[in-house]
Amino acid sequence: MAQQDNELTEHSTDATLDKSLGAEQSHNIAMNDEDLHFVKQVVEEAFDEDFYREHADIDSEENALAHFLDDGWQEGLDPCEWFSVSAYLELNPDVKKTQLNPFFHYLDKGKGENRPIRVSQKKFAYSETELQHATHVIEKDFDEIFYLEKYNIPSNSDAILHYLKNGWKLGFNPNIWFSTSKYLNNNLDVANSGVEPFSHFLTDGLSEKRPLYSSSKHKTAPEALSPIEASEKFEGSIIYEVANAIKSSKDLVERNWVNWTSKLKTVDGAPEFVKAHLEFAVNFAGGKEGIVLGWIVAEGDPIVWAEDAKGHVWFLDDAYRTRRADVHQAFLKSSFNCISEELGFAQRINNMAQTGSLTLKALSHQGVHILGTKDIENIGSSPVQAAHWLFGIPTAIPNLAERFTKLDLPIMETIIAEQRKKYSALNQEVKHYGKNLKAPEVSIVIPLYGRIDFIESQMVCFSSDKFVSQNCEIIYVVDDPALLSELSTIAEQLYNLYKVPFKTVWGSTNRGFSGANNLGAEHANGDLLLFLNSDVFPKQEGWLEALKQELLKSNDIGVVAPRLTFADGSIQHAGIEFKKRTDLGIWINHHPQMGLTPELDANSSSTALPAVTGACMLIRRSDFDAINGWDTGYLIGDFEDSDLCLKLRNRGKNCVYVPTVELTHLERQSFNLTGAGDFRMKVIILNAVRHQERWNGLLVGKQN
Incomplete structure (x- = not known):
């Protein structure tokens, strides 16, 4: 098998270090019999047949000599202990071009010209003790995966042992950034001593400042370079090439980057072509995310x-x-070509050290430059706290959607997910008031947050509706710890007064709208689930039975929702459609008939629409479970109901608006981004970005 010896030049990447000598020198130069006889005469005396x-x-x-002269030298085989074929060709590239047998060239001319040579590495061998010591020295920096894949070595082999016994002698490299042959060529005393080069570099070469890639001879004083000139010099250097070879793969970076850069020279000050400043280093959720x-x-x-x-x-x-206008102004008269003001950076840092x-x-x-250091600030695990911090990064409103897509959303997704993971371990407290139904037709799930005075108004409505009071279970989910004391005081009184059985569920923390609904569904026993806001009130008996009949008309119907009106009788909800806010780069949930009188409702009968509101919606338990319930990945609120609808539509189900059933919703009567506070506006944009990342196809396509 052809032996490989590798060369790392000033303009080659370490990923392409290994070049077969056979490929470089595909044929012997044509010789007549007289020439061949002469070559044999020159070589045979120095040729060591036993070694060969x-x-x-x-x-x-x-015939060993004939084999060497015909094929052996092209396979990298050495003729004797004191001569390495591959090293001679590397050290003397002009000889390589002649296609002459390198041993013959050295004996005939090279020796008289004082040409450099290197002893054959094949004569060296480690004792068991030396192998153990060398293994200990190199194992941290040795890249086993790279080595086995690069040199087609069976995956069950001991890569380090292979390298120490044979690999380095063949010019194999222990990782992507260290060139065995280049190090030996730059350090002939090491090459001729028989010491394995990588362990020598790690134990002695670094402390002796031995060259890793280029010869240390002919040192000159550093030249003054402009930023552009310095950049060009860097991009033509071996350090740049090796860096990009490592950066080509995330796995290579993880296995090699710090090991490699820690071996490079640390240079005082910033490079001529880079000026930078580190202002904040922040982590969230115990280092799971940061910036x-x-x-x-x-x-x-x-x-x-x-x-x-x-x-x-x-x-x-x-x-x-x-945009950093201040930095741009400061460098306007410098030798840097500052055209854009986009000089600030915000970089996501995930899985960072906590302290x-x-x-x-x-x-x-020249090596590695330290541009700045900053102590890590811990913001905590709260998604709201993290959002407040992130939203403080100055960005023009029209650019927020772009920034949130790239930066904030991936960070917030992780923080929210980390918080949600903890819910399963929390205690859940369930209290029953009255005798609950064992097999209710419908489970009504009502989250409570901020206030509980609406419960009695709902009880008045429920108590007068026989279907609700006799065929449904009512589940109030407490999502605000501040309500626990007051609720425990009035709950028994409400049951004694209205005789409508209900139960309360407390999940030990504020879970948000989706989380509270999911918690209520966990404790629901009905085949149908009605999700109802605590500020929504029926206007007449039979409303829920009517919704049930509409839902069960077809298996193609995934969810139904009634018309909701404000207290003044105007429409609050008559279905949801998706509207593109081109000024903000987001799709929003739009209530197209909000504020109109019911008589002007465009739909007089049940109609499939893009989405319906989560303030009052009825769904089969089987469909709810099939879509894994409410998505809890949105911050604080917004888009959870349309997300649930789109999950149903993605499974081929329709979302149906039922205008013949009407309830009152005491929600604020106007809502737009312009009137929202700065934090609230940014929450909406963040959630809109997440919503369209998940459902872009359904948002831009046919909506119903």
């Missing part, structure tokens, strides 16, 4: 990253850019 046979796969009857803010001015293609004390790294390549500091670093052709 020990390392070449040839039959005992085969760094700052600014950066650079030329070309800089490689800048944040690194925590645990060795986690995050590159700023895809950081969200923010300590975060460091901003950059590469240049």
Whole structure:
């Protein structure tokens, strides 16, 4: 098998270090018999047949010298202990171009020209004790996955042992950033000593400042470069090439980046082509999520990253850019070509260290530069607290949807999910008032938050409706700890007064609208579920029975909802449609007939619409379970009802508006983004972004 020896040049990537000598020199130069005889005469005296046979796969009857002259040298086989074929060709690239046998060239001319040579690495072998020591030295920096895949070695092999016994002698590299052959070529004393190069580099080379990629000879004083010139020099360097080779794969970064950059020279100050400042380093939810803010001015293609004390790294390549007029003004008269004001950066940092500091670093052709360090600030695990912090990042309102898509939403998704995970372990307290039905037709789930004075008004309505009082169970879900004391005082009184059985459920924390509805559904026994707001009141008996009849007309119907009116009788809900706010870049839930009198309702009979409100909706328990209930990933509120409707539509179910059933909803009578507070407005935009990320196809397509 052809032996591979690898070369890392100033303009090659470490991912392409290994080049087969056979591929480089596909044929011997054509020679006549006289030339061949001359070559044989020159070589045969120095040729060590015993050494050659020990390392070449040839039959005992085969002529060893002839094999070397015909094929062996092209396979990288060495003729004796003191001469490495592959090393001679690497150290003398002009010889490589001649396609002459390198051993012949050295004996005939190279020796007289003082050409550099390297001993054959095949003569060296470790003792068991030395193998154990070398393994301990290199195992942290050795990339087993890279090694086994790169050199087609069986996956069940001991990669480190293979490298220490044979691999390095073949020019194999222990990882993507260290070149065995280049290190030996730059350090001939190491090559001729028989010491394995990677362990030598880690134990002695670093402390002796041995060159990793290029020779340390002919040092010159650093030249003054403009930002553009310095950037070009960096992009032409081996450090840039190796960095991009590692960055090409997330796995390579995790296995190699910190190990590699820690071996490079640490250079004082920022590179000539990068100026940056780290302003905030913040974590949320115990380090599950975080963010760094700052600014950066650079030329070309800089490689800048944040690194925590645990060795986690995050590159700023895809950081969200923010306008920084102050930084732009400061650099207007500098040698940097500052055209755009988008010089600020906001970078998501997930799974970061909870404490300590975060460091901003950059590469240049010289090594690693420290741009700044910031102590990590812990904001906590509350989604609302995290949102308040994130929403404080200055961004123009028309650009919020873009920023939220790229930055805030992924962070908030994780924080909210982490909070929701804890719900299953919380205690749930259920109290029964009156004798509850064992097999109710409908379970009515009513979340309570902020106030409970509406309960009695609902009880008045429920008590006068035989279907509700005799065939339904009523579940009040307490979603506000401030209500517990008052509710415990009045609950028994309400039952004794109206004789309508109900139960209360407390889940030990505020779960939000969707979470409270899901908790109520957990304790529901009916085949049908009615989700009802605590400020919604029936206007007449038989309303729920009518909704039930509409729902059960067809299996194609997933959910039904009545007309809701404000206290003044005008329409609050008559179905939902989706409207594009081009000024904000989001789709919003639009109530097209809000404020009209019921007589002007465009629909006089049950109609399938894009979505219906969650303030009062009836759904089969089987359909509710099939879509995994209410989605709890939205912040505070908004879009949960349309999300549930779209989940049903995605399963082929219709959302039906029933205008012949009418209830009163004491919700605010006007709602638009312009009139909302700054935080509330940003919550709506964030939730709208999440909604359209999940349902863009249904939003832009046919709506019903």
